[in-house]
Amino acid sequence: MGENKKNMFLKVLSVVSIVALFLGWQLVVDFGIVPNTLLASPKQVIEMFIYKISNANPDGAVLWVHVMTSLQEALTGYLLALVIGIPLGLAMGWFVVVEGLARPIFEMIRPIPPVAWIPLAIFWFGIGLAGKVFIIWASGLVPCVINSFVGVKMTNPVFIKMAKTYGATDWEIFKDICIPSALPMVFGGLQVALAASWTALVAAELIAADTGLGFLITMGRRLLKPDMIILGMMMVGLTGVIIGIIIDKIEKRLVAGVNK
Amino acid sequence: MSKILEANPNTEVLEGARSSFSIKKILYNKYVLYVISICLFLIVLDLFAVLQVFGNFMPRPIEVLTTLINMTVTPLAGKTLPMHLWASLRRVLIAFAIAVFIGVPVGVLMGFSSVANAIISPIFHLFKPMPPIAWISLAILWLGIGEASKVFIIVIGAIVPCILNSYNGIRLVDESLKDALRMLGGNRRQEIIEVIFPASFPAIFAGLQISLSMAWTTVLAAELVGAREGMGFIIVMGMNLSKPSMIIAGMIVIALTAFMISMAVNYLERWVCPWKTELETTE
């Protein structure tokens, strides 16, 4: 009984906390404690949201276009990272030659923050889709490779010994034992890679873009419109959360297919 | 039959004996492969540069090296490379200190008190999905283009792992260790000092580690927009001046710094909690 009561109380407290935050924020702006040029109230942000659904002004595109542009860039880069990173990581984990050849290069590239790739990416691929996809790819690749690599390395040695005593070849062990063993770890990497990709996307769009959510934020600053900035930030957060949930769902289904 | 076995080269590879010169064995040696890999990488880069695969935007490795050396002695925008590096590092350190100073106590408080957790965590989770870089515009609007806005953005990036790891560190302390102390007659105060703090320390420390590398990533992003010094500034300059060798030299320094930071933190950890790091090296 006491336990239930306490949980109820904590839940209410959480709701109160959120409500208080938004209320306080609204009041701070309404009473002019913070000037409206620096902070927009939640109400203004919502108004901006409704306005931007159908109006391309003042930044040249409706909200939907910004979201779609960002999504397209992010998902393309992300999928490319998966397609290249996962097989590479898996192979690095099992085949000595692949590890020996790929690892030094990977270790050299790994500590470079994705943001640092932006200037080169623009040089090489321009400020269009390709440039941003490259940056996102570079940031998503690292977690994909690391998790797949570690997943294979963590394969229970008893399984490998068992397969060897039956006379399985290296390739058979890799295919039948190492890859399925590594899958949970690989899936774990998907979320990490997604978060990294999404951050890189915003950074890329801040520097060079003519549409996209990052661009929306930059335009908000140039036009001194805090409501637009905050709208952009919230859309970034929201979209990120939604893709995260979708990936999580896909992951759960796939893992369920593999493990149970 | 045993003679044949002794001559089997496969035996030697697995045994790691000294005296056999099979090509296969040399090619399968990790370190040999590492060297081959790096050489190949550099050669391919050079080829790309010479064949102008990316137009003029791919410098030859040797050019990058000369630029790097050049930049360490010749000032760029009034500062040499080490001074730019220090400008970035200073921002990182200030912001990191602020993030730790605020984040760890908040996380610890959330770990201990379910009421504090109920109040803080929804707000925390509301802000968490927004990448720190998305704050740039707002930060510039609020704090101008100077140091304060950059530090602000870095703090936003660095504080998340501090809070998260401190919270989980405190919350996920092995219950049986608490039981063990209680069975030895420990009271609540002794439980906190003798068990909860030392047991959560590795998690908190890991949080600091992530936080520091987050800070380093974020500082670059912050410097990409309107900075007059720092490593981010150098690569932006490289872009504006169309000097890719400068960008790559900057990236090398950035990567090396990131690497050195993580090495330093690893050593620090080995030093402050030997009982944990030894575990990782022995197993």
Added chain:
Amino acid sequence: MQACIQKEPKVTVNNLTKRFGNLLVLDNINFHVGNGEFLCIVGPTGCGKTTFLNLLSKLIPPTKGNICIDNVEADPKKHNISFVFQEPSCLPFRTVKENIAYGMQVKKFPKQLMEERLQKTMELVGLTDCADLYPSQISSSMEQRVAIARAFAVNPDLLLMDEPYGQLDVKLRYYLEDELIRIWEEFKTTVIFVTHNIEEAVYLAERILVLSNKPTTIKAEVKVDLPRPRKFTDPKFIEIRKHVTELIKWW
């Protein structure tokens, strides 16, 4: 020693020696295992048991000497060697049935034969009901039985067992030991069973090899010619058990 072998030798081990650097782990081991014989190997803790088994299964090469099956150098790719490990070794991402089939898949058994043997072993081990369950859904003793079924299913020339019942309670162990004997009698497999538990060795084996401490050599050979099913309280059983215990204690 030769006198002890009644069945024709299936596996012969000649001058088996293993060094790691300068450390001599196994010193000149010679023995035979008859066709379809159940051989137990016991020894004190740290007697290089793991190395010994890894050598027999050809996971690591010997420094000197060799192992022959039917007078041909043993090779996992040519011969059917099965290994039941002490640790759980069921692949978590395969069902019970798929786990049992794994060895036969590697050996590329024809489909029909595979299905036949699969049904037979599952019946013998009593796993037919949980054929489609995953290892995480069955108990650890069940898991070990899956591993044993997998090992028998390939009709191995040599079956190596590394203390498969080490952590189980007595009652369960009795039951599984009886089951093991039943399967063994059905399939007539040549078995080398390594254990620390002397009682278990006396219960199962036709012959027991006692190993010495490092460097490992064969110190003694004990023949167990008790009728089956054996009884733990049988004075003859106790006598043999005491004898083997003495042999191990003496070092």
Added chain:
Amino acid sequence: MENRIGNDGIKNVIECKGISKYFGEGANKKEVLSTMDLSVKENEFVVILGPGQSGKSTLFRMIAGLEKPSTGHIYVNGKEVTGPNPVIGYVFQRYTLFPWKTVMENVEMGPKLKGVGKKERREKAQYFINLVGLNGFEDAYPHQLSGGMKQRVGIARAYANDPEIMLLDEPFGQLDAQTRILMEQEILRIWEKEKRTVCFVTNNIDEAIFLGDRIVMLEGKLPSKMKKIYNVDLPRPRDFTDLAFLELREEITGETELAL
């Protein structure tokens, strides 16, 4: 209080009267232990025998005061148990040594919590470290020790706190067979030297007969009840190949259920 003295004139140190334990509420209610009466005499070595998941640990946790019984009462030295009591020394199945403390610091923890001076508690700890045969390992950290050695530290740590009663909760469950037999001999040696009331939980019949003055056998299914009590009056040191030992084992084995 009234019947603290047993029929033979030796006082009962632990008395459990009609205790039961369930977790959860309503539909989720799960009874783990049902109406159990148990008394343990001074300096007696009692073994609680039951298969895994039969509520043995729960029983111990209640005696130790780490959990409250749902019904019934537990008395230790005539006083009702209300919370953890340092009169009881607890040795856990999973060792639960403090990983950031050396062997010495682990063992001296009990006296340290009581505020015993450094010199005095070191001496005490040293005595018990020597007793369990770990002299020379005082400055090692737990992760540097083998499973058997870790459990020796656990035993020394419990003893160093001067308990009148030792509760050993499947202490050797994670050790290999050979080490286990060695540790069984050790625990008897230590017990002969430092006589205490010992309660010992195990699922291993051999271990139970080898160690106990009395074996309390629990029902295999939940909620577990007391099924039978065996008095073991074989002289120590006991021999695993002794006929009387084997006969008792057969008798007990016959009573247990096969848990495949």
